[in-house]
Amino acid sequence: MSEPASDLRLRKRASLQQAGAGETQLNVVQELIHRKQEERPVNGHAVLLNGLSKSFGDRRVLSELDLEIPAGQLLAIVGRSGCGKSTLLRLIAGLDRPTSGKISVAGTDVESLQSNVRLLFQDARLLPWHRVLGNVGIARTKGWRETAAAALADVGLADRANDWPAVLSGGQAQRVALARALVSRPSVLLLDEPFGALDALTRMEMHRLLECIWREHGFTTVLITHDVAEAVALADRVIVLRDGGIALDMPIDLPRPRREAADTSAVALQARILDEV
Amino acid sequence: MAVRPQHKNRGAAALQFLASWALPLGILVLWEIASRSGVLSTRLLPAPSAVAAAFWESLRNGTLLTHAAISTERALKGLIIGGGIGFALGILAGISRLVETVFDSSMQMLRNVPHLAIIPLVILWFGIGEEAKIFLVAIGTAFPLYLNTFHGIRTIDVRLIEMARVYGLGRLALFWRVILPGALPSVLVGLRFSLGIMWLTLIVAETISASSGIGYMTMNAREFLQTDIVVLGIIVYALLGKLADTITRLIEARALAWHPAYRLNATREATS
Ligand SMILES: Nc1ncnc2c1ncn2[C@@H]1O[C@H](COP(=O)(O)OP(=O)(O)OP(=O)(O)O)[C@@H](O)[C@H]1O
Ligand SMILES: [Mg+2]
Numbered sequence: 403m404s405e406p407a408s409d410l411r412l413r414k415r416a417s418l419q420q421a422g423a424g425e426t427q428l429n430v431v432q433e434l435i436h437r438k439q440e441e442r443p444v445n446g447h448a449v450l451l452n453g454l455s456k457s458f459g460d461r462r463v464l465s466e467l468d469l470e471i472p473a474g475q476l477l478a479i480v481g482r483s484g485c486g487k488s489t490l491l492r493l494i495a496g497l498d499r500p501t502s503g504k505i506s507v508a509g510t511d512v513e514s515l516q517s518n519v520r521l522l523f524q525d526a527r528l529l530p531w532h533r534v535l536g537n538v539g540i541a542r543t544k545g546w547r548e549t550a551a552a553a554l555a556d557v558g559l560a561d562r563a564n565d566w567p568a569v570l571s572g573g574q575a576q577r578v579a580l581a582r583a584l585v586s587r588p589s590v591l592l593l594d595e596p597f598g599a600l601d602a603l604t605r606m607e608m609h610r611l612l613e614c615i616w617r618e619h620g621f622t623t624v625l626i627t628h629d630v631a632e633a634v635a636l637a638d639r640v641i642v643l644r645d646g647g648i649a650l651d652m653p654i655d656l657p658r659p660r661r662e663a664a665d666t667s668a669v670a671l672q673a674r675i676l677d678e679v
Numbered sequence: 680m681a682v683r684p685q686h687k688n689r690g691a692a693a694l695q696f697l698a699s700w701a702l703p704l705g706i707l708v709l710w711e712i713a714s715r716s717g718v719l720s721t722r723l724l725p726a727p728s729a730v731a732a733a734f735w736e737s738l739r740n741g742t743l744l745t746h747a748a749i750s751t752e753r754a755l756k757g758l759i760i761g762g763g764i765g766f767a768l769g770i771l772a773g774i775s776r777l778v779e780t781v782f783d784s785s786m787q788m789l790r791n792v793p794h795l796a797i798i799p800l801v802i803l804w805f806g807i808g809e810e811a812k813i814f815l816v817a818i819g820t821a822f823p824l825y826l827n828t829f830h831g832i833r834t835i836d837v838r839l840i841e842m843a844r845v846y847g848l849g850r851l852a853l854f855w856r857v858i859l860p861g862a863l864p865s866v867l868v869g870l871r872f873s874l875g876i877m878w879l880t881l882i883v884a885e886t887i888s889a890s891s892g893i894g895y896m897t898m899n900a901r902e903f904l905q906t907d908i909v910v911l912g913i914i915v916y917a918l919l920g921k922l923a924d925t926i927t928r929l930i931e932a933r934a935l936a937w938h939p940a941y942r943l944n945a946t947r948e949a950t951s
Contacts, residue, residue, distance in 0.1 A: 495845060517847055527842040531860040531937045540856070541847050566937045582846065 444474035446622030447508035447518065447589040450495060454503035455646075456489055463489050465646040467503070473589075476616055476623040478637035480630055480679060485643050487626045488524075491592045495521040502637040507590055519595070519597045520588040522596045526575035526583075529569035535563040538582045553581040553651065556615060573604040577611070582631075584615065591616075593625045597632070609636055628679070635660050640671075642678040725907035728890050730914070733907035737772075742896070747915055750885065750892040753809065757816025762873050765821035766866065769828025774858065784827070790822040794876075795883055796867035812881065817842060821881040823872035831865025832858055867931050874923040882916055893919075 454467040462679055463486040471477050481487050492498045494505055495629065496515040505512040507519060528537045541544030557577040567575060577597055584592060593612075597605045597626050613636060616623055627633050632642045636656055642650035656668060701885035705726050714726030721729065755875040768786070771778040794815065805811035835858060843857045885894020897912030935941035 456930065497841065497845060515844060515847070521836070521845050525838070527838055529839060529843075529860070531863075532856070533937075540843070542856075544851070568937065568939050586847070612892065 440599075443539055444475040445587070445589060445620040448473045449590060449622060449624070450504075450506045450509075451494075451507075452504040454490075454493065454505060455501045456486070456493060456498070457483050457501045462646055464493075464500075467647060468601065469641070469648065471622055471624065472584050473508075473622055476625065476636060476638045478625045478627055478633035478640045480627055480633050480640060480675060481498075482642035482679060485630070486646060487593055487643055490643070491521065491594050491624065491626060494590070495592055497521070501646055516590075517586070518588055519590040519592065520583040520586065521592045522579055523614050524595045524598055526567075526572075526579040528570075528575055528578055530567050532567075533563070534559065534565050534567060534570070534578055537567060537578060538585055539588060540582060543586075549585050550581070552586040554578070556584060557581045557611060573600050573608065576600065576608065580612070584619070587619070588621055590622045590624070593623065595628065598628065606634070612636065617658075630675045631668075633675065634668050634671050640675055642675060644678065650675065721906060722904055723906065725910055729907040730910045733905070733911050734914075737908070737911065743911075743915070745920070746891060746893050746896045750881060751919065753812050753885075754816060754881050757813045757881070758820050758873060758877050760813065761817030761819065761821040762824045762870070764817070764872070765824035765826075765869075767826050769825040769866075769869075770832065770859075770862075772825075772831050773832025773862065774854070779829075786822070786825055790826065794818045794822075795880065798884070798887065802888065809913065812884040812889065815884050815899075816877050816880045819876040820873035823876065824866070824869040827865045827869025827872070828862060830864030831869075835861035839943070864931075864935055864941070867927065867934070870930075872926050874927060875920070878916060878920045878923070889930070908914070 449469075449471040450465050451469040454464055454469075455462065456464040467490070478488070479487055489498070493500050494507075494512070496505075496512045496519065507516060514517075526652075528534075529540070532540070535550050537553065539550030545548075551560065551563060552565055557580050559574060559577055559581065562570065562574065562578075567578070570578065570615075576599075579596070598609050600608060609632065612623075614624075617645065625633070625636060634656070638653055639651070639653050641648055652671070654671060656671075660668070682815030710719070710724075711727050713723070714721060714729075719726075725733075734743070742825050759859050768778075768782060772782050772786075773779075797818070798815065801811050801814055805814060839857055839861065840853065848856065881892075881896055885892040886898055889895040889898075893912050897909045900906075900912070931941050
């Protein structure tokens, strides 16, 4: 019983509310991550893509894609701009229908929008006319205030619950969007370059935060990024998308917690990925 | 250190306030002098003091409030009927392609007809009763609300709608939580336009045919050359218009508190 409570305290301390809070906070996160390592839960669902193709008009963006994402994996997808990363994510989310092929989440085919799959867009897409808390609890399910407040605390923004989205900084808005995605306890979380617009420092904070939450919740994660270092720092596995297919599928076996670009093995992995992009 | 600039600010604000009133006050004084000295015939324009006296007298015997109440009632009835129809049609056309194809081109065509041009027809249809005036106000107020509501819905960020769908909002929730609030700034702009048209229409309608209301009061006074009452009527119309505008501003400040451009404090900070 005391375990979750102390976790929560740690997490609150680790929520990195102030930019540049520095080494001590990172240490707290790492301590937390270490502790989580032994008892990492898997609440995620496996995602299966089978001969997936998508064309817009006569432009074929994805062709005959086969991919198996095991439950609880953190998969990073990198690729050049316009290679179809967002398209793939929208297909998995059920926002668009594939031209041919099949997607299944937890063994059931994706025909339309999935309630256990959440997509974090590149822009935060908060509703400006709802306060931060109302944005997080957007689905207004029973007891949404409490769950939304808890999710906000998870991303370190508990004290901004009553603010309008317009006054948030870019990084804060993206954290609110993350809280909104987490509030329904998704089993698959799709992230479409969510940190692309953030500065390097804030981005690192977000990486820590995401890793921390992912380790705790154990959802399956697909992270799209153009930043190879980000992919190597966060993912269990990196995929390079090129010409509508998978050009490289590489496991990242570096021990967690990881420090971005800290050791030579990470640099070597990054070089290999960059060769393929 | 922090106090002194504030004092300075307050002094400057007072000066600005005085400066903005200097011109109208000066004109009033000159006008009063011109009337008293006989340069300005009171048959053409009454002295400001005479208008004030007329105001006091009509307030005391109750005629002013009665007429103003009747005018306001007509205005609001017309607005609720016409504005309500315009708003509802705007929403339906905004969310349904079918309603849009059926109504929108007709509405776009009709809105170019000056609604005051149909006064002869309206008198033929309704005579000079209450219905005629309310009908005219309703016609006039329907279009701005229709156009702005429709436009407001159509210009909602589609990415927000997509987000709402991904996060599991059904059609009703989507309407109440995304579409309506998103269209609200535009709807309120439409309401402002409608309120302006509402008073204008009513002035014309009451001047042409009525046996009560501010417009009747002024036309009746004209027959007896009571120019003070005529001017008083004009002022009352102006005040009613201003009141309506202030109310919409307050509604905007409340309903659009999320909008950086509408926040009361924000505008104050930006302008001072
Ligand atoms: N709705 C659409 N209609 C037509 N073409 C589209 C549509 N959506 C995407 N495309 C095309 O599909 C291709 C892949 O787009 P996608 O958005 O998936 O790229 P991406 O890999 O996410 O790129 P970026 O890294 O720049 O976000 C592009 O050439 C784009 O023009
Ligand atoms: Mg993209």
